[in-house]
Amino acid sequence: QYAEKEGLDFYDFKVSKVMKRRGGKREPITDKFFVYIHIPLLKYAIFKPEWIMKNGKYGMVEAWRSYAFRVPKEKFERLLKPDSALKGICERIEAKNFILNFQHSLIDINKDKLSYLLQGVIDENKIVQIIPKDLESFFKVCFIMDNLDKIPQNANLWLIYLLSYINKDISLGDISKIVYCIDFLYSKIELKPNEISQLVSKIKELKEKIDGYSQDDGSYRSSLTASPLDETRCALFSINLLEDLIQDLIYYYSDYVDGLQPIKKIYESVKNVDKTFKLIKSV
Numbered sequence: 356q357y358a359e360k361e362g363l364d365f366y367d368f369k370v371s372k373v374m375k376r377r378g379g380k381r382e383p384i385t386d387k388f389f390v391y392i393h394i395p396l397l398k399y400a401i402f403k404p405e406w407i408m409k410n411g412k413y414g415m416v417e418a419w420r421s422y423a424f425r426v427p428k429e430k431f432e433r434l435l436k437p438d439s440a441l442k443g444i445c446e447r448i449e450a451k452n453f454i455l456n457f458q459h460s461l462i463d464i465n466k467d468k469l470s471y472l473l474q475g476v477i478d479e480n481k482i483v484q485i486i487p488k489d490l491e492s493f494f495k496v497c498f499i500m501d502n503l504d505k506i507p508q509n510a511n512l513w514l515i516y517l518l519s520y521i522n523k524d525i526s527l528g529d530i531s532k533i534v535y536c537i538d539f540l541y542s543k544i545e546l547k548p549n550e551i552s553q554l555v556s557k558i559k560e561l562k563e564k565i566d567g568y569s570q571d572d573g574s575y576r577s578s579l580t581a582s583p584l585d586e587t588r589c590a591l592f593s594i595n596l597l598e599d600l601i602q603d604l605i606y607y608y609s610d611y612v613d614g615l616q617p618i619k620k621i622y623e624s625v626k627n628v629d630k631t632f633k634l635i636k637s638v
Contacts, residue, residue, distance in 0.1 A: 458591035573630030
């Protein structure tokens, strides 16, 4: 984890990366260390989740719209040590941040494309009732509900129906729409064991498909007609959401997610981050 600016009052850590619930109790994750880099200061610290739980407070982080462990500045910065070798590491972090901002722009692109749908919604209650019959309609309806803060009726059924769209012929554009919808629906429901099993299986399938579209130049391509830059954006968007989803599933449903490995670093499945960074920065 890292800080990009000075003058922070708190250093925040996502709950799912710090602790697990066992028998209704909060316990720090064992056999894990945090490596924290302060980019402006070129300093670092190494510590265990237990230290965060001991020195931090559980509170709301408005920027994340979720709760986290918040360690006060005066406690945290005492841990930091200088290291001149951090310069190269910080450059790689900045490359990943550039990629993160690049892929996140897909949200704004979709908002621009679909803003007319939001303006044309007349019956907000009707859109939550009927499961759409094709992927494009499914994506549009989920987009509308997400922006109107609505939840579909029988949302668990919607998720299982959505998973049926994952097949051998889907493009990276389709995958980005499916992953967006999975992320939206997953956040609204509590999964049953059989639903978790189906979701985990499809997540693995999606990861394999995205990996199969990776190219030697750092791009991702699934189509001869679509823009390589657009397809790469879709791939990176999907990878990022899937990594977050995997971490969340391991945290909340640890008894049912055999075969899912914890995510150790952002974009860890991107074969050559440097090539991907140079590719999208050169455009």
